[in-house]
Amino acid sequence: MISIENLVVSYKKDIYVIDVLNLEMQKGKIHGIVGLNGAGKTTLLRVIAGLKNPIRGTVKAFGETKFRKKIAFLETENFFYSYITGREYLSLFKNNDFNNDDWNTLFALPLDESIETYSSGMKKKLALLAVIRQNKPILILDEPFNGLDIESCGVLRMLLIQLKEKKTIIVTSHIIQTLTNLCDQIHYLEKGKISFSSESQEFDELEQNIFKTIENRHQTLINALSEKLQ
Amino acid sequence: MIKSFLQIRLIQTKRIADQLGLPRAMLLIGLLVLAGFFLFYFAKDSAKATYVTIFFLGALLVLHLNRPDRFFLQTHFDRYKELFFAEYLVFGLPFAAAFLFYEHFLHTAVLIAGIIAILPLKLKLQQNTLNTALQRLLPDHCFEWKSGVRRSFFLIIPAWILGLSFSFLVGSIPVTMVFIGIIVTTFYERSEPLQMLLAFETKPELFLKQKAGNHLLVFMVLMLPLFLAFLVFHASLWYIPGIIFVVLTSILLYAIFTKYAFYIPNSKSGAAGFFQALGAAALFLPVLIPLLWLLTIRFYFKSIKQLNPYLHDFD
Numbered sequence: 001m002i003s004i005e006n007l008v009v010s011y012k013k014d015i016y017v018i019d020v021l022n023l024e025m026q027k028g029k030i031h032g033i034v035g036l037n038g039a040g041k042t043t044l045l046r047v048i049a050g051l052k053n054p055i056r057g058t059v060k061a062f063g064e065t066k067f068r069k070k071i072a073f074l075e076t077e078n079f080f081y082s083y084i085t086g087r088e089y090l091s092l093f094k095n096n097d098f099n100n101d102d103w104n105t106l107f108a109l110p111l112d113e114s115i116e117t118y119s120s121g122m123k124k125k126l127a128l129l130a131v132i133r134q135n136k137p138i139l140i141l142d143e144p145f146n147g148l149d150i151e152s153c154g155v156l157r158m159l160l161i162q163l164k165e166k167k168t169i170i171v172t173s174h175i176i177q178t179l180t181n182l183c184d185q186i187h188y189l190e191k192g193k194i195s196f197s198s199e200s201q202e203f204d205e206l207e208q209n210i211f212k213t214i215e216n217r218h219q220t221l222i223n224a225l226s227e228k229l230q
Numbered sequence: 231m232i233k234s235f236l237q238i239r240l241i242q243t244k245r246i247a248d249q250l251g252l253p254r255a256m257l258l259i260g261l262l263v264l265a266g267f268f269l270f271y272f273a274k275d276s277a278k279a280t281y282v283t284i285f286f287l288g289a290l291l292v293l294h295l296n297r298p299d300r301f302f303l304q305t306h307f308d309r310y311k312e313l314f315f316a317e318y319l320v321f322g323l324p325f326a327a328a329f330l331f332y333e334h335f336l337h338t339a340v341l342i343a344g345i346i347a348i349l350p351l352k353l354k355l356q357q358n359t360l361n362t363a364l365q366r367l368l369p370d371h372c373f374e375w376k377s378g379v380r381r382s383f384f385l386i387i388p389a390w391i392l393g394l395s396f397s398f399l400v401g402s403i404p405v406t407m408v409f410i411g412i413i414v415t416t417f418y419e420r421s422e423p424l425q426m427l428l429a430f431e432t433k434p435e436l437f438l439k440q441k442a443g444n445h446l447l448v449f450m451v452l453m454l455p456l457f458l459a460f461l462v463f464h465a466s467l468w469y470i471p472g473i474i475f476v477v478l479t480s481i482l483l484y485a486i487f488t489k490y491a492f493y494i495p496n497s498k499s500g501a502a503g504f505f506q507a508l509g510a511a512a513l514f515l516p517v518l519i520p521l522l523w524l525l526t527i528r529f530y531f532k533s534i535k536q537l538n539p540y541l542h543d544f545d
Contacts, residue, residue: 051540068428069431069543075425079495080424089373089426091370126461
C-alpha cells in the first residue's frame, strides 16, 4: 500500500504544484490519476518515485519511506541512448526470468535494431517492456497509452489487469475513458489536491460530472467565439 | 548562404561561451592560444607536420560522421556540402596557416584535399543496423561502449587493424592508440536517460566505482594487443605506449567523472562538453595532464553530489 500524507510540492517559492495532498492506494488495485494539463499528475508521480523531494509531507510504501528499489517508473516521454539496440537496452534491467523474445511477441519490436530507427509508439512499447522486466511491486505509469496503436493499447490493458493482483499500479491519463476502462479507483487531481476519488461503480457518474464541469466552465465562451467563424 | 550559416555558428559559439561563464571562457581562450603555440611548434618540422595533418583529418572524420545536424542540413539546404566545406575550412585555417608559414605546401594541399574527400562520407545507415560479434562481446552495462563502437565502428576497427598491421613502424601504434583514445572520449558526451541510470540500483559511490572499473577494463582489453605488438618490434621503447596508455586511461576516467559531474538526464551539458574538450586537448598538450588529474578528483566528488538526488536511497 502507498500512503501519502500532507504532501506539499513546489518548484517556485509560494507556488505550490501539490498543495496538502492526502491519498491511500491499496495493493491489488489499479489506481488512475486524472486531471487537467499542469494539474500536477507528473509531479505527484515523480514524488512517489522518489525523483522529486516534497517541501512537506511523507510518502510511504509498505510502511517505509525509502522504497525506490520497489518501483518501476514509466515516464511520459521516453528517451533512450543513441546507437543501442532494443535488446541491449532491455539487458540493462537485470531479470534472468524475463525472456525478451517471449515477451516481445506481445509487441513485435525489432529488438536487434538501433532504437533510433523506432517510431514513438515502438519506443513506448520498449519502455513498457523494460518496466515489466524490472518486475517491481509498484508500477508507476505516466501516460502509458500515449502513442500506442489500438492493439497494443488492448494488450497493455489486459496485461495490467493480469498483474494487478500482485502489484500496486498507478496510471495517469488525460483521457478519462482510458482510465474508466482499466482502473479500480480514479483520483481526480485539481489545483494540487485530490478533489475526489471514485470507485469503479461510480465511474459513469464521475465522467458525467467532469464533462458537466467543463461544459459549465467553457460553453458560453465557445458559443461566443464560434459565432465569429464562418 | 554560407555567410549566414557561419554567422549562425558564430552566434551559437557565443551562446556556448555565455553558458560557460567568464572564467571558463577565459581558460578556453588561453588554451586555444596555447594550442596555437604548440601547433606552430610542431608544424615547423615536416615529419611532425605530417602527424598533425593525420590527427586533424582523423578528428575531422570523427566529427563529420557523427554530426547530429546532418539530416536537418540535408533537408533544408540543397548545397549542404558547401556548408560542411566552409565549416571545415574554418577549422582547418590555423593548420593551413601554420603549414604555409613554414612553406609546407604539400601538407596544405593534402589538408584541403582531405577535407574535400571527407565531405561525401556517410556511414550512419550501416551503423544503425550494425550488430557485430564485437558488440555482443561488450558487457551489457557498458552501454556507452556498445553505442560508441556501433557509431564509430568504421573508424575504430580499421584503425586498430591498420595500427597492428604496420606495428613494425615505430609511429604506427602510438598514433593508433591516440586516435582510438580520442574516439573513446566521445563515448561520454551525452548523459543517459534517467531510467538507464536507475537500472543500476546502486549508490553514487559504488556506481562510479563500478563504472570506472568496468570501462577501464574494456579499454585495456582493446589496447593490450596494440601494446604487445609494439613490444615485439620496439621493445626498448616500451615506455612510449606505456606513457600514452597512462595518459589515455587518465583521460578516460576524467571523461566518465566529467559526464556525471554535470549529469542532467538525457542531455548534453555545455560545461561538460567544455571540460571533455579540455580532456581531449590534453592528448596534444601534455602540460594539461596534472590539471586533468586534479579535475578528475574534483569531478569524482561533484559526480557523487550530482547523482545523489537520483540514487541516494539505493543501498
